[in-house]
Structures are given as structure tokens and as C-alpha cells.
Amino acid sequence: MKKVGIVGIGTTPFKARWIEKTYYELAYDAAKLALEDAGIDKKEVGGVVYGIYNEFFERQFMPDVYIHNYIGMGLKPSVRIATGGATGGAAVFVGWTWIASGLYDIVMVLGVEKATDNYNYAVGHATPETLKAILFSGDMTFENPMGLTAAASYALPLIAHIDRYGSPTERQMAMVSVKNHKNAMNNPIAQSPKLLTVDEVLNSKMITYPFKFYDNCLYSEGASAIILASEDKAKALTDHPAWITGVGLSLDKAFAGERDDITIFTSSQYAGRDAYAMAGIRNPRKELDFAELHDAFTGAEILSYEAFNFCKPGEGGALVEDGVVEMTGDLPVSPSGGLIGCGHAVGATGVMQTGEAALQVQGRAEQRQVKNARVGLVQSIGGPATAWTAAMIVERIETATAKPGPKKKKRNQRKRSKK
Amino acid sequence: MIQNKEQWLEDASKKIKVPKEQIARAFQAELDGAPAIDAPLEIPDIMDITYKYSYGGISRFFREIRDNRQLYGTRCPSCGKVWLPPRINCNECYEPTTWVKLGGTAAIVTYTIVYYATSVFYGKTPYVCAFVRVDGADTLIMQNVFVNDVRQAKVGMKLKIQFKENRNGDMGDFWFVPAEEAR
Secondary structure, X not given: OOOEEEXXXXXXXXXXXXXXXXXXXXXXXXXXXXXXXXXXXXXXXXXXXXEXXXXXXXXXXXXXXXXXXXXXXXXXXXXXXXXXXXXXXXXXXXHHHHHXXXXXXEEXXXXXXXXXXXXXXXXXXXXXXXXXXXXXXXXXXXXXXXXXXXXXXXXXXXXXXXXXXXXXXXHHHHHHHHHHHHHHHXXXXXXXXXXXXXXXXXXXXXXXXXXXXXXXXXXXXXXXXXXEEEHXXXXXXXXXXXXXXXXXXXXXXXXXXXXXXXOOOHHHHHHHHHHHHHHOOOOHHHHOOEXXXXXXXXXXXXXXXXXOOOOOOOOHHHHHHOOOOOOOOOOOEOOOOHHHHHOEOHHHHXXXXXXXXXXXXHOOOHHHOOOOOOEEEEEEEEOHHHOEEEEEEEEOOOOOOOOOOOOOOOOOOOOOOOX | OOOOHHHXXXXXXXXXXXXXXHXXXXXXXXXXXXXXXXXXXXXXXXXXXXXOOOOHHHHHHHHHHHHHOOEEXXXXXXXXXXXXXXXXXXXXXXXXXXXXXXXXXXXXXXXXXXXXXXXXXHHHOOXXXXXXXXXXXXXXXXXXXXXXXXXXXXXXOEEEEEEOOOOOOOHHHEEEXXXXXXX
16 A cells, blocks of 8 residues: 655635535635645646535535536546545545555545535524434434434433443533633634633533533534645655555444444444554554544543543543643644534534644644644544544654755645635 | 515425515515625525335334334344344344334333424424333334433333324334333
8 A cells, every 4th residue: 555645735714604605615715725735736636535424415416526527627536425424534534545546646635514504494593404404314214203413313322321431421521622612712714712611511501411502513614625645746745744644444333223332432443443553553542642533522522532542441531631632631632623613514524634633743733733743543423323433543754864954845834714 | 686575485485385474584684685796695495305215124014013003123033133123134144034023111221312403303302312122122223202301311211112193104103101101
């Protein structure tokens, strides 16, 4: 397998609603930012992998077809990935295979999502209709009629976990909310930067037991693109590419009621195991410098610590209380603000997180930079009851031959469109 | 500007199956104001498909519920696993399964309480969604558990099945209640 570098990153602001842009216009913005960041022309792109989750969000089936043309990629290879909340991460996974196989030298991974064009006229709000659109992803015969929500889908394994281990506590979960909202203060694309107290989280409105309002990420609209390159291309384009040194993808049993142990995010365990093995990581707690996890809900972040072997089952809540996962701790989790801080623009989210990890290891993460960040983990979860996980290890590799010196090419600073 | 507002509302209401007043409220700015020519323009729209869906090989499961108030699972003759929801073959053994009658007792394995729901369930909150183990089944089934106070729901709570009076042949035909409350 060939080495895969990340050489360009572009993310639009994640917003509650992008009324002024359609999904393909947002996709264009992210594509443009990523190409500028890489310092390449669109002609150099060998193919595009799209991450777009929900047809009802976009009001369009096969939305990738219309984006591909809109961003001027006509006749190039293209495929669209839709794996629920894990769509962005799985799109990165597939883009990685296109480079690792030697098939292409430069690949764009482009995630985009709308959500709040959905509208419930009786309530006068988008969210109930957005939730309805998502529920079509639940099994239509056996699960859709029961009135689940995305939050419920995560709450089910979580309640079982709490019943077995007595953790995480609602206070520990609230601490994750405080941390991620606070981290987002340093992220100009974030939808929900906020200084909250644990009590404010605990006293916010109950949404889906045990998740209160601030335990939830918000639906978001936005787009994110990264440019992946083969080793030669990557080295030609930049002195400091980020490398994707490990990938994993797992899809668990669709009906969580068939799983051996409902308290574990088993797909994350498997995807993490594969990504760690490929990257040669034996002790993630020690070897990882940071992680961008899929904190769609606070409790999900804590269960993910356990699935990714940061600690033993049942001990995830303690990592929060001990401050390990804070920006000041020794394994900061979601320096970007995660989904809770940035918002969840579903198809774009995993791409954005991978881009964030690349910025970290390149030392380009500005105010949210983790000191000496060298190796990071990215997690992207989706599907009914966390069925899917894509996991990536993003790394800076110091080689003996690499000498500090002037950059080969003047790179554009990462640009962002104005909110 | 919309020329004939009443006609526009009537057309919109017919198109998206929403009362005119609700549409008027959502589009007040467009109807009453004079938005700039390049201001974002929203339209009422809908994606709508009707079905005559076949349950295929598991049709009996819903017929037994609808016609006989009887819950059935399926058993794999090779590994002995009892599936609920039923399936007509086993994904481990790749063998056809056989139907097996199940009783109406069960227990909560895990649950959650929905306080903020989708459009379809918006007026019905709060309600309990649970993974339930029906006695005799090896897998869990997702169902609603109706309790007087949703906060009574607990892992391990013993349940009894209840069937709806007028059954339609879908999962809404039955639910669970705490065993001691069952009639």
C-alpha cells in the first residue's frame, strides 16, 4: 500500500442554516478552499469521493451527480458515500483507498450537508422534520414506527452501560459538554462556541433521557473538503504533509438487539483496532497526542474513550473528571469543539474532523493547537445505535532526511469564508 | 412579490398538505414584505411516495399479531437461536428458520425516554422506547413501553404484551406495559 498524505483542507462555517447557499454551492465553497490550500488546480484532481448523508435533507437523491458537475469535475471518477453520521469518515476511508492502491495521485474528499431546509409547519421549526428525515434510516418495519430519534439511538447503549458500570454520571457527561463548547471558542467555523457551567448543562431541558439540551450536538449545515495525495505528490506540494497512517471501518449488526454486548461501541472497537494496528499504535493512551471523536452526544464521547482503549470499560467518566481529555490534559479530545461545539453537518463532519487532525499535526491549528501534536485519532460514527465507525490515524512523520528549511512552495493560508 | 396571495396559499396548501394558516405564518415575510430581488427565496415543497409494501417471508408475523393477537419468532434449526424480530433464515448458519410461538412476557434490557420527538411523534412525548427481551427469544426487539410515569422505566422491569384494539398489521399493533399493570 502506498502512503497517503493530506495536502489541502477547506471547511465552510458550520451554521444552523445556510439559507443563502444550496448544498452544491456549499460544496463548491469547500472545494475551492481546499484546492487553494493545496495550491493546486482542479485539473490535477484525479477523482472525487463525496460524503452526503440524507436525501431528504438535500431534497435530492443522487446529489453527488449535481455537485460533481457544479464544481467542474465532469468525467472524472466519482463515488458517493452515505453511512449515516459516519458518512464523512467513511468518505475519507474510501478516498484513502484510491490513493493507497496507487490508482490516483490526487483525490478530493468532499463532504456536505443541508438539514434545516426541512420544516415542520405546525411547530414552526426545522428540527422535528429533520428528525423525521433521519428516522427513515431506522428499519422501516421494526424500528421506524417506535418513534426513535438519533439521540435515542445513542441513549439505548448508554443506559445499558450506566446500568452495568454506574457510569458515566450525568455530571461527567455535562463536563464533556462544557469542554467541547469551550474548545469551540477557538474555532472560527464552529456553530456553538459557548462558555457553560456544569450546572447549566445539568439544568437544561431534557431531550432524550439522559441527554439534556446541552448534551446534544446541533444539526448543522456546511461543507468540508480535503485533498489527499500520494507520497511523491504530497512531498512536492508541501514540506509538512499530514499522513493518514492507519484506517479502520466497521459495520456492526443493524439491530442492536442482536449484538452480544449492547454496552460497547463495538464498531468503534473494531475500526480502532484496525487503524491502530496499521499505524503501529500499541498503547493509544500514551501514543496519541489528541483525538477528534464523534461526540454527537456527550455520553457517546465517553463510551468512545473505552471503545478506543484509552481506558478500561466503565472508566471513561473518570478520564473527564481527571482532566485528561481537556486541552490542558495529556490526551485532549476534540480540540475543534467536536460535534457539540462545531455542529453536525453530517456528511461534512468526518471530513472536517480529519482536516482538523491534519491541521493539528501540521501545527496549523491556530488558537486550538495542541502543543507538539504528532499523532491524532479521528472517529466518525453513524447508523442505528452506532452501527458504523470509520477511524483514522493522522500523523506527522519526522524523517531523518527532512531538514528544516524554506518551504518548497508558498502556500496559501487556510482561508475561511465569512460567517 | 407574490401577485395573488390567496391563490398562492391555496396552491401551496394543496401541494404540501399543510393548512394555509401554517404556511402563511412560515412565509409571512415573503407574503407581506418586499424582499430584495436577490434575497434567498424559499418555496413550500414535499417529497412524498406511497407504497403497497410486501412483508415478504415474514408476513405471518404480522398476520398472527393482527388476526390472532399472537407473537411469533423464528428458530434456526441448526444453532437453535430464536429470532425476534423474526427472519426466515439464519445469518450465521445460512439455514431457513421455522416459526415458533412466543408468550407475552418480557423484560426491559435497555431503554430511553423521548422528550423531543420527530414530526410524526411530536405530540406524543414523553414516551419510552426500549430494547425488550421477550421470554423465549434470544434477540431483543425495539418496542414502546407504556407506563403511568415514564420515570418508572428501569432496566430489568418485567413486562407484559398488550395488543391494540383495531390492528393494522404493523408494529404499532402491540406494545408492552409493566407486568403488574397488565389487564
